[in-house]
Amino acid sequence: MENKTYTIKEVAEKTNLTIPTIRYYETEGVLPPVERSESGNRVFTDSDIGWLDLICCLRGTGMPIKKIKQFVQWCLEGDDTIDDRIEMLIEHGKTVDEQLEVLSNYKAAIEWKINYHREMKMQIDARRNAVRLMEQQDLKS
Amino acid sequence: MENKTYTIKEVAEKTNLTIPTIRYYETEGVLPPVERSESGNRVFTDSDIGWLDLICCLRGTGMPIKKIKQFVQWCLEGDDTIDDRIEMLIEHGKTVDEQLEVLSNYKAAIEWKINYHREMKMQIDARRNAVRLMEQQDLKS
DNA sequence: TCTTGACATAAAGTGCACTTTAGGTTATAA
DNA sequence: TTATAACCTAAAGTGCACTTTATGTCAAGA
Secondary structure (H helix, E strand, O other), X not given: OOOOOEOHHHHHHHHOOOHHHHHHHHHOOOOOOOOEOOOOOEOEOHHHHHHHHHHHHHHHOOXXXXXXXXXXXXXXXXXXXXXXXXXXXXXXXXXXXXXXXXHHHHHHHHHHHHHHHHHHHHHHHHHHHHHHHHHHHHHHO | OOOOOEOHHHHHHHHOOOHHHHHHHHHOOOOOOOXXXXXXXXOEOHHHHHHHHHHHHHHHOOOOHHXXXXXXXXXXXXXXXXXXXXXXXXXXXXXXXXXXXXXHHXXXXXXXXXXXHHHHHHHHHHHHHHHHHHHHHHHHO
């Protein structure tokens, strides 16, 4: 289960990234260099998929590519960068907390809007029914 | 408190948008046309600020400008669009729920990473201390 | 009266994160 | 053996949401 390798297509399916995006991440240095077969094709390992999962996590929480690259480079540089890495993660975690708060406030505002519109709709329907009833009255007379 | 008017600068401060962004929203038709003074300057009301708050809420939850424009246009068209508006808000609300879930999963992953790195740091420090102690031993001998 | 600051417009520019295109190599299957 | 599919690179293109620039008007204070 550990030494399995994957083609770029398989990795794309596993990570929900497109093939060009994965290549782009590697050429940008966000994804560390991937092993190659004799013919030059990328041969991905579970470790590479791990890096991509990390990249997705950081991207999905709004971290720019450049900063992710910085973090990954620190990881590759080794022990001396451990404090920098921890600090970056903690700082980033705080921004994610902020995003969560902002987002749930917006969510509440949207719910409020929905209810407001629903009440509006009730009134509109009531008015239409009233008009319809009046028209029926007119027909009868 | 209701008939107060504002300059574009004041609105920018109130909404945390830049002046060009507010103008951009109006020219794009996302913000309904704002009243003008005799000299052609925009004169904002609380209602305009309300629109901008809505726009910020929808933008901040990932709705593209075009769709916001659609929603605002529906609002201006009146009663007949009430069902469309409610449907859009409900659908959008669902995507916000998804965003919240994804984001809190990512947040958990980051916390996990932080702890992982902290444990790593403990080991690195322990190893460094061990080396330091051994060097002191060497000096004594 | 003149200058300063806040406003205006139209059009071009920017930054980011990909995506698309064009052209080429390699391995398997009919 | 030839065609097809999966991979490759380098470079140009795209889409979105603004932002910047260039140029001009207008009202108020020195």
